[in-house]
Amino acid sequence: MNLELALRMTEAAVRQAMRxxxxxxxxxxxxxGNLMSFQRMEGADxxxxxxxxxxxxxxxxxRGSTAELAGRTAPGGELHGLAGGRFTLLGGGVPLWSDYGEGERVVGGVGxxxxxxxxxxxxAEAAALVWRTR
Incomplete structure (x- = not known):
């Protein structure tokens, strides 16, 4: 992850939002989990x-999509009780994976x-596509 790539991902998400x-x-x-790039469109909440x-x-x-994590934190889910605190379990968060020869690992995320x-x-997927096709 570097700043130039983070900025390109942010721009891709903004372009998708406009569409x-x-x-x-x-x-x-x-x-x-440290912020690399951020944009707020005019009129955003x-x-x-x-x-x-x-x-x-x-x-x-x-290490997962926040859209998928919501169900896993519901009663009976494997992560039940995790909701709250710093965790934001609403769709729109996507991890960025990279293979360094020792297996895949998370190297960043977009929200x-x-x-x-x-x-x-x-x-978020539009931004992640920039990462996957870099």
């Missing part, structure tokens, strides 16, 4: 900056907030 008709906040974090960063951080910390659940996920 979707959504005003979103986008965060890209490194493998430690006030909670978006916090939620986008939370989704990105959660996707790294739990999007401000649209519908489907829009946030689509924007």
């Amino acid at each position: 979707e008709g959504a005003a979103v906040s986008v965060a890209v974090v490194d493998e430690g 006030i909670a978006g900056p916090v939620l986008a960063q939370g989704k990105a951080w959660t996707s790294v910390a739990l 999007v907030s401000g649209g519908t659940l489907a829009q946030d996920v689509a924007c």
Whole structure:
């Protein structure tokens, strides 16, 4: 992960949001969950900056898409009781994987907030596609 790539991912998410008709906040974090790049579109919700960063951080910390994690934290799920605190279990967070010869590992994450659940996920996936095709 580097700044140039993080900025390209953020821009890809914003372009997808424009196609979707959504005003979103986008965060890209490194493998430690540290913020690398952030953009908030004009008109985006006030909670978006916090939620986008939370989704990105959660996707790294739990090594999974936040859309999929919501079901796993429900009663009876393997991660039940995890909700709350720093974890943001709403769709729109996607981990970024890389293979370093010792198996895949999470090297960062992207989080999007401000649209519908489907829009946030689509924007996060657009950013992740930049990572996968770098």
